[in-house]
Amino acid sequence: MAELSLEIRELRGRLYDGGGSEPIEQLHAQGKLTARERLRLLFDKDQPTVELGLLIAHDLYDGQAPGAGVVTTLGSVSGRDVIVVANDATVRAGAWWPETITKILRAQEVAMRCCIPIIYLIDSAGVNLPYRSGVFPGQYGAARIFYYNAVMRRYLRIPQLAAVMGPCLAAGAYLPALSDVILMVEGTSFMGFGDPDLAKKITGEMLDTEELGGARAHTEVSAVAHYVTESDEACLERLRALVSELPAQESLLSRTATPPQRLSYELYDLIPDDHRQPYDMQSILECILDGEPLQEFQPDHAQEIICGTGLLAGHPLGVIANARGTFKSSDGDSIRFGGVIYAASARKVA
Structure with a gap:
C-alpha cells in the first residue's frame, strides 16, 4: 500500500509538469504563464484547493494527454469559493480531447450544484482534430458545455467569468461569449472562429491576429469582451477584484474539523x-x-x-x-x- 501511494505521488508530480519543460519554456518566451502558475496567482494564498480529475487520460493516447489538457480546481478567490477551468497550453496547445469535455462538464456541474462562481482561463487551440469524432457527438459532448453556459447565465444566475489568455478558436469561442464577464490579454489573446489565413481564403483580405480577433478588436469594435489587461498577472489581479465584488458566502473548503480517531x-x-x-x-x-x-x-x-x-x-x-x-x-x-x-x-x- 505504501509503495502504491509513492507511485501515485510520483505520477502526480509528472502530471503537474503538463507537456514538459520545452512547452513551458515556449510559453514563458511568449510572455505567458502556465495553467498552474496562473492558478497559484489567482487563488488565495494559504487556502486549501481541490483538483478534480488529475489522472484522467494520463494513460491514454500514448501519454500525450496528461490531465486531458485542462486543469479543473476548486479553491478560494478573494474569500469566495470558486471552481476554475484552466486550459493547459503545454499539452498540445490546450487542444480539446474527448476527456477534456468530461472535465469541463464536471466543473460546470460542481458550480451548479454548489451555487458557486466558475472561472474559465482560456488558452486553447480548439478541438484536437484527429479526435474530433469523440469531442462533439452525444448527449454529453462539447455542445453540452455551451448548454450549461446558457443554463447558468439565464436560469441559475451563477456568475461565469472568462479570461482569454491565449488563442480561443472555433467552437471554443462560444464558451467566453456566453459568460457574464470577458477579459482579454493584449498581445497574446485571440478569440474568433478562424485565424487570419482562413479569413484571407474567404474574404481575400489579409489581417493580423490583433486586427481580426485580438483584445482591442473585441473591446473597441465588436464589444464582445469587457476588459483589456496588459499581462497574465494583471488579468488575474483583475479577476480577483471582480470576484471580490460578488456576495460572500460560507466557505465549502475551510470548515472546522476534528482529527480522525486513528492516524x-x-x-x-x-x-x-x-x-x-x-x-x-x-x-x-x-x-x-x-x-x-x-x-x-x-x-x-x-x-x-x-x-x-x-x-x-x-x-x-x-x-x-x-x-x-x-x-x-x-x-x-x-x-x-x-x-x-x-x-x-x-x-x-x-
Whole structure:
C-alpha cells in the first residue's frame, strides 16, 4: 500500500509538469504563464484547493494527454469559493480531447450544484482534430458545455467569468461569449472562429491576429469582451477584484474539523496489498472520518454493508461502505460475504 501511494505521488508530480519543460519554456518566451502558475496567482494564498480529475487520460493516447489538457480546481478567490477551468497550453496547445469535455462538464456541474462562481482561463487551440469524432457527438459532448453556459447565465444566475489568455478558436469561442464577464490579454489573446489565413481564403483580405480577433478588436469594435489587461498577472489581479465584488458566502473548503480517531498512515497496514483479502472497514472509516463516531444506520441488519452519517473535514455526509469478511444473515440461517450486495443490503442502502 505504501509503495502504491509513492507511485501515485510520483505520477502526480509528472502530471503537474503538463507537456514538459520545452512547452513551458515556449510559453514563458511568449510572455505567458502556465495553467498552474496562473492558478497559484489567482487563488488565495494559504487556502486549501481541490483538483478534480488529475489522472484522467494520463494513460491514454500514448501519454500525450496528461490531465486531458485542462486543469479543473476548486479553491478560494478573494474569500469566495470558486471552481476554475484552466486550459493547459503545454499539452498540445490546450487542444480539446474527448476527456477534456468530461472535465469541463464536471466543473460546470460542481458550480451548479454548489451555487458557486466558475472561472474559465482560456488558452486553447480548439478541438484536437484527429479526435474530433469523440469531442462533439452525444448527449454529453462539447455542445453540452455551451448548454450549461446558457443554463447558468439565464436560469441559475451563477456568475461565469472568462479570461482569454491565449488563442480561443472555433467552437471554443462560444464558451467566453456566453459568460457574464470577458477579459482579454493584449498581445497574446485571440478569440474568433478562424485565424487570419482562413479569413484571407474567404474574404481575400489579409489581417493580423490583433486586427481580426485580438483584445482591442473585441473591446473597441465588436464589444464582445469587457476588459483589456496588459499581462497574465494583471488579468488575474483583475479577476480577483471582480470576484471580490460578488456576495460572500460560507466557505465549502475551510470548515472546522476534528482529527480522525486513528492516524491516516495506519491505512497502509489496514488495507491489504491483495484486494481479495478481508479487512476491517470500521477501522478504515476511523482513519478517514472526523473524530466523532459514525452514526450507523441499522448496524445489526445486513452487516455486509455499512450505512450511516458522519463528518469529513467538517462537512456532514452519508456513508455507504462494503464491509469485508463473512457475516451471518439476519435470520442466522446463512453466511454472507462482504463485498457482495444481497437483497437485504440493497434495501438497507435504499
